[in-house]
Amino acid sequence: MNIQGKTALITGASRGIGRAIAMEFAHQGVKRVLLVARDYQRLVDVAADVEALGAEAIILALDLSQPVEVSVAIAQAWRNHGPIQLLVNCAGIAHQKPFLQSRLPNVQEEIAVNLMGMYTITRLIARRMATQREGTIVNVSSLMGKVAAPTMATYSATKFAILGFTQALRGELAGQNVQVIALLPSLTDTDMVRDLQWFRWATPTTPEHVAQALVRGLQKQSHEILVGWQSHLVLWGDRLAPWLMEKILLMAAPLSRNQQPPYSRHRYKLTEEL
Ligand SMILES: NC(=O)c1ccc[n+]([C@@H]2O[C@H](COP(=O)([O-])OP(=O)(O)OC[C@H]3O[C@@H](n4cnc5c(N)ncnc54)[C@H](OP(=O)(O)O)[C@@H]3O)[C@@H](O)[C@H]2O)c1
Numbered sequence: 001m002n003i004q005g006k007t008a009l010i011t012g013a014s015r016g017i018g019r020a021i022a023m024e025f026a027h028q029g030v031k032r033v034l035l036v037a038r039d040y041q042r043l044v045d046v047a048a049d050v051e052a053l054g055a056e057a058i059i060l061a062l063d064l065s066q067p068v069e070v071s072v073a074i075a076q077a078w079r080n081h082g083p084i085q086l087l088v089n090c091a092g093i094a095h096q097k098p099f100l101q102s103r104l105p106n107v108q109e110e111i112a113v114n115l116m117g118m119y120t121i122t123r124l125i126a127r128r129m130a131t132q133r134e135g136t137i138v139n140v141s142s143l144m145g146k147v148a149a150p151t152m153a154t155y156s157a158t159k160f161a162i163l164g165f166t167q168a169l170r171g172e173l174a175g176q177n178v179q180v181i182a183l184l185p186s187l188t189d190t191d192m193v194r195d196l197q198w199f200r201w202a203t204p205t206t207p208e209h210v211a212q213a214l215v216r217g218l219q220k221q222s223h224e225i226l227v228g229w230q231s232h233l234v235l236w237g238d239r240l241a242p243w244l245m246e247k248i249l250l251m252a253a254p255l256s257r258n259q260q261p262p263y264s265r266h267r268y269k270l271t272e273e274l
Helices: 016-027 040-052 069-083 102-130 152-176 208-219 229-240 242-252
Strands: 009-010 034-035 056-061 085-089 135-140 179-182 224-226
Touching: 009 016, 009 102, 016 034, 016 208, 034 040, 034 069, 034 242, 040 056, 056 069, 056 208, 069 102, 085 102, 102 135, 102 152, 102 179, 135 152, 135 208, 152 179, 179 208, 208 224, 224 229, 229 242
Parallel strands: 009 034, 009 085, 034 056, 085 135, 135 179, 179 224
Antiparallel strands: none
């Protein structure tokens, strides 16, 4: 896909990978970028940077876990600034915990944003793209949508689900000339990972590098865009010797460094159930 002169909507555009994608799109000649996230002030700053690169920026300060709010805003945005030819579903959150210490509200939040938020906005835009018979949808999964790892069980579950969602939609919408693809970043230096305990041997890439990989993947019409050689290595390893990859992931996970079982008699409390 050639993105020059197109209108794109990017969720999670206030910072991190979403912000870098907005900047890279503007740099590559996109005509208009609709920026979605909750933090209005951060979006104002991103919009100024996008406009400095020559693209028009529209701010949509939205909480993707609120379907009514999203529905009204997208209907208005399509009317005033559409049609949208490119949707990038980048908003996401991650909670890292050993599963036995996990909290239901955190898991609900991951599902509400990573899955239900993506579902809500995709349905609204995909229907309009299908009518228009033109569009590309990029769903941001993760390398953890291919290989799950200790301490990230619930986050990985949402990222695996995104790949299934993407594959099914690709088949369904192909007849309406709407392409659906996945972007699978590996560890990237953003706010999301600053408070996480990193996996041993993982070296972070930059959000700008991820955004450039997306643009290259769009040009090549790839169905799944991996970022960096480490990701290719992990996927090949998983295909050829899944048992070995599982052992390596276990050794690399932060869990192996703090081997304090949360369910030991001294530490496990019923109050931790929720
Ligand atoms: N960083 C990594 O290592 C990594 C690796 C693989 C995949 N990914 C994926 O890449 C995507 C972007 O991650 P990132 O690292 O750039 O994270 P980030 O820096 O934490 O940014 C997350 C973005 O999502 C937005 N967001 C969160 N909750 C939202 C909600 N309820 N409604 C609307 N927007 C919401 C945030 O904006 P507001 O707070 O302003 O709402 C922010 O713009 C995520 O899907 C993540 O899973 C990241």
